[in-house]
Amino acid sequence: MSRILIRNANVVNEGSTFCADILVAHGRIERIAGIIDQQCAAVEIDARGQWLLPGMIDDQVHFREPGAPHKGSIHSESRAAVAGGITSFMDMPNTHPATLSLDALADKKRRAARSSVANFAFHFGVSKDNLDVVAALDPREVAGVKVFMGASTGDMLVDDPNVLERLFGCVPTILLAHCEHTPSILANEARLRELHGEAIGPQFHPVIRDAEACYRSSSLAVELARRFDTRLHVLHLTSARELALFEPGPLAGKRITAEVCAHHLLFDERDYASLGNLIKCNPAIKARTDRDALRQALLCDRLDVIGTDHAPHTLEEKSRPYAQAPSGLPLVQHALPALLELVADGILPLTRLVQKTSHAVAGLFGIQDRGYVREGYWADLVLVEALAHARPVLLDPLLSHCQWTPFQNHVFRHRISTTLVSGQLAWHQGRLVEGCQGLPLSFRK
Template sequence: MGQLLIKNARVVNQNAQTECDILLENDYIQRIDSSINAVNTEVIDVKGKYVLPGMIDDQVHFREPGLTQKGTIATESRAALAGGITSYMEQPNTVPQTTTIDKLEEKFGIAANTSFANYSFLFGGTNDNLEELKKLDKNACSGVKLFLGSSTGNMLVDDVEVIEKIFRNTEMVISAHCEDEGTIKRNLEHYKAQYGNDIPVQYHPLIRSAEACYLSSSQAIALAKKTGARLHVFHVSTGKETQLFRNDIPLKEKKITAEVCIHHLWFSKVDYKTKGNLIKWNPAIKTAEDRAQLWDALLDDRIDVVATDHAPHTLEEKQNVYTKAPSGGPLVQHALPALLNKYREGKIPLEKIVEKTSHNPAILFQINKRGFIREGYFADLTVVDTNDPWQVGKKNIHYKCGWSPFEGEVFNARVTHTFVNGHLAYENGVFSERRNAKRLTFDRQ
């Protein structure tokens, strides 16, 4: 690809802001300096804009293979570029499920041919694939995923002995969806007795309750402490759960970490009245008090990562009655603009956004040469204009499903450029048709 020079960048990196130029060569950041002059080099002047490390989304559902009416690796990774996401980790609840090494490598093959952003996948643990999991090389993929509560794809792992064996038999990060299935079933039957299948969606956070979340996550954390496993709790949704995590040691020393998703930071239960099933997620969006406590835990470092849990469904599916409407929604294009709105409101510093969306995922999953703006690192960069308002609408949504829970929302900031391994993959609404994505690699000794 040769060289490309980014001039007049306001770089946000490692808890500091720096005015500088960035010289890219082929896939990498070659040089960072206060002023760089390069001959016969393409120059992109980003004066007045911020340059951030590309966001690393540790939890997405891109639906391929088998559920491609909702989305594909190509369509959703392309949408991710418009949201400043340059790398993602995709989940195993596809059709077929990613629960064997062969199926894992098949997904890597699809991504190698079609992905617009850097990629890895999580290997799904089940009640009966422990021996296959033991064969998995610890650097093969981003980690292991356990559904300790049922969700899309019916990959529930509920055999306590098997769960403990999984915790004892992998060195990889175990990412867990934590909701207690027994509690959820009892709550669901209670409301079905009153409403049948057409339960008002505002009862969703009472069915997938705070108690169900806390019971499951606290048990998983207790087991991680008992076994010494490396546990990462996905999409924490309650204030009570935040008390389970530490902020008194550096991230590199943590054995138990936590993630929060953008929808749990943005919406609350009052939004079910207007959004309905469009904001039906598992775990459920809960109270404004829960949301406030999630923000507190994010800002004081009990919660380590912000992700999307991007999980598209067709609008037709979402319009079903409660018990038939799937949980999940599309978010990769709009998560960073939503966080930047919160920056404008004074809720979170830019440096903290970068830490939670880029630095920490790279540290937590031990990703090679990504997540930071450093010489010698891959040139995954996002340029944002924090003073360019725009409204989310059908004409500017890039998800295959064609809708967003943020429709009608005005964001104050937009992603103007996204670089993937030094290649300008997205610029002011225009996507490059050239793919320069790579399989994420890991440094786990």
């Protein structure tokens, strides 16, 4: 790992912004100072006028490996991630095969160790048949345990009350929940089919997967977590109604937390008219009032972290009729530039964005030596440049294997100029730097 000196950066870290030089050596931040007189750095970067942030830690991605190479792989999607300012990711268990056994978990770790450009970790999955394995997990070997308490595919849907009670009572680490109430969703869909027949389009997605379906499931998850004192993290909140289930305030001491995803902060139901199935996702993008409530909830710390839920599908799959089109969209390549639009519009302070994408994620999952710009910490760093002229996304080469983005016609006012992963250049001056290898995340649990 080369010695890298970053000069004249505007460092954004732990609620403040200051100008400093950063010296990186042996993969870690060796020194932070106003001026560093260093003659032996192999690489020197003048960051004058740029922000230096801790890299985004994405707590929820679906990189499709193993099982769906036509959609994406750890290699392809991690390359897209570093271009978007993500230096570490946590991959979800609903692959093929699903991550429901220790062998499947070990296989994923081996794959990432060979091919991931970003740092990596994996969530373990839950089915009605593997609770003994879940209960015996070493918390240091997984990022968390994921339960689908709503519509899912395969054998990962867990909606039996007895199984859920046992899970909430025995899980040895943080439990992540996808919360949607399947009977409500099916009833909504049946009602719409009676009215419209087969002419249901993507504009009906937030009606089928409505706020009530989300609330019924998330409120159950919160009730179970309180009863069993479970460390619960509810994923991708989408509705204003659900926010009342979560306490505002600092992360420290919370046993029940919540995530919001980039697309639920940036899109709303009006966008179905132009994007259709391209923004079909579960849970659904909902009303503008829901989007605005989610944004406000970041300011009072009712929502604790921001993730992407990156879930690529091919354009051919997304072009099918609404009922046959899969849910999910690719987001990692434009994650930070898209979120920085909230900063540019004065909706979210930059320090708060850094807290929600880096500091809080590291704290929530107990990640060792990452998520901050601190001496001795791993050098997971991102340089962000404010553009004199907004850049159309369509000019960017797409790195996700699926080769499309919901941001195709957007323009962004910032770009990622450099990404360092564990002290290695991964992205620099608009290009991937070959040879970067991400490291497994380590957890304090």
